[in-house]
Every structure is written in C-alpha cells, then in structure tokens.
Amino acid sequence: MTQIVIDVEPLSPGFLPKRLLHRENECMQLIGNIKSRINTLVFGPTGSGKTALIKLAMRECRDFLYVDCMLYSTEYSVLREIIPTNRFVLCRSNYELFKELQKIAKERRLVICFDNFTQLKSIDVVKKIMSIGICVILVGRVERNSPSLNQNILSNFPTIIRLEEYSVDQTFDILKERTRLALGSASYTDSPLRRIAETIGGNITMALAVLRAVALKAESEGKNTIDEVSIEEMLPQNDYLDELSNDERIIFKILSEWKSLPSSRLYELYAQTAKYPKCERSFRNYMENLCLKGLVRAVGEKRGRIYEIINDEHAEGNA
Secondary structure, three states, rough: OOEEEEEOOOOOOOOOOOOOOOOOOHHHHHHHHHOOOOOEEEEEOOOOOOHHHHHHHHHOOOOEEEEEOOOOHHHEEEEEHHHHHHHHHOOOHHHHHHHHHHHHHHHHHOOEEEEEEEEEOOOOHHHHHHHHHHEEEEOOOOOOOOOOOOOOHOOOOOEEOOOOOOOOHHHHHHHHHHHHEOOOOOOOHHHHHHHHHHHHOOHHHHHHHHHHHHHHHHHOOOOOOOHHHEEEEEEEOOHHHOOHHHHHHHHHHHHHHOOOEEEHHHHHHHHHHHHOOOHHHHHHHHHHHHHOOOEEEEOHHHOOOOEEEEOHHHHHHOO
C-alpha cells in the first residue's frame, strides 16, 4: 500500500514555510518597513496569507512582538501580552502597565503587530502605543474606509500593503508545493490539487484544510492515492443549512460575517443578537452540531477554542 501522508504539518494552519509563494514582494516591503520603523496597514481577505506574512517577517526582525486581538482585545490584556512576565508582577492597572511599557520602549526599538485588530475593544490602545515611539503594524480584513479606521488613525500609517485574493493558478502552485512536503510522491497527481484550487476560490487556508482532510481520509480508508477520494465530500453541503435551528442560524450568520471567533466572543455576540438566547451548554450543543455538519471548524480546546467558518462561499450567500 502506498504511504500517503509523510508529514501532515505542511498542511496544517500553523505551518510557516521558508518563503511565501506569490507574496515575495509584499514580504520584502513589510520587512523593509519594519526595519525602517514605518507604521503599516496590512489588508486582505480571509485566507490571503496575512498572518503568515507577518510571522515570516518576525523571523527577520528583532524586537518584533505579535498580538492576536482575537484573544487579547482589551487594553489590559494587550499590555499584559506585550510586557514580559517578570516586569508586570507589580503592575495592577492599565496606567502602571503603560508606564512599564514606556520604560521598555526606551530600552528596545519595539515593533508591535496587532493581528485581527478590528477585534480590539478600543483603538485607543494603538494610539497610545504609537505615541511613545513604538512602530505598529495593523493587520485585518477591513478596507481603508472601514469605521475602525478614522482619519486620525490613518494619518499615522503612511503605507498600506494590500493582499489580493489568490488566483486559481496561485492557489494550485501553493497546494503543489505543500503537497510535495506533506505527501508521498506516488500518492497524488495534479488533478485533485487543481480541482481544490478551482473549487475554493482563492482562500488558501480553506484549500489546505480541504487537501489535508482529503489526504487523511484517503490514508484512513487504505487508498493508494488522494485521487480516489471525492473532494466534494470534504465540502459542506447547502442542504445542511435548511436543517439548522433558529439559534444555529443566528450563530452561523455571525460566524459567516466574522469568519473566525473565540468561543466566548461568539457566544457573547449570539446572546446580544438572539431574542431569547440559550445557556452556554445549549450553545456548545449548537456548535457541536454545526461542526458535525461540516459548516464550522473548532480549533483548540476548552477556554482557548476558536470557531472558524469552513466554506466562505456558503457563508457569504447566507449572511
């Protein structure tokens, strides 16, 4: 029997390649901006390589700090994430934490990236951090005219790096490169990779997730190649949407708009939206059902769990 999966890591969301195919120019520009301490906005749709671009730049630059605002959305949590553990022991308030950050900024030429920055409770924390001379990189799906970006903020960001959605050919190139690293050479042909690229529509995160699922399914079923597995089976079906309860539809619509949310934040938005919101236990049951139907993916465990929409095409059509 042909071994299909040699190393599943290159198909995983957290894998960071040595270089980003079709993002070389953007990567050079971002690294140059960071070294020159130029505040920069990075925009792009879901699955366009924004986070990978940032993390690749982190390899090349010293004193680069990364904050995922999906997880740290308040001023206090952001400052606690930035400041080294041994330095915030005696800090009990935002004021004390910020004073400590000022001291660190005098010692080191910090660059701080706020990924998913629109999740911040207030953009004021970014303005305060820039006011003490720290270089800031903002990353998100929003456009320049987003309500999250008033003119006061925009005036401090002279450079915008816009990541366009990957084309079918570009998606195919990336899939082929990752497949070369992850799968046995005799276990695939270009045909299923091309089919995934044509089906997904530029979201490389989704394309890799589908390829990973196809490869693992083929291996678990004792197949010799991934060509023997139906790609369509790995995608959510529209029929499932008709089977959702009213609460599940509300949750699905919220997640369709945000694409990815921590469990606690998703429940909070659901409770604000639903006329008669159910308890957290019912919410967990709803999420389990959405995952079983292949509409939503759960990443992580318990308190750190994040839910992601699986197919943007279905999501946008029902948002």
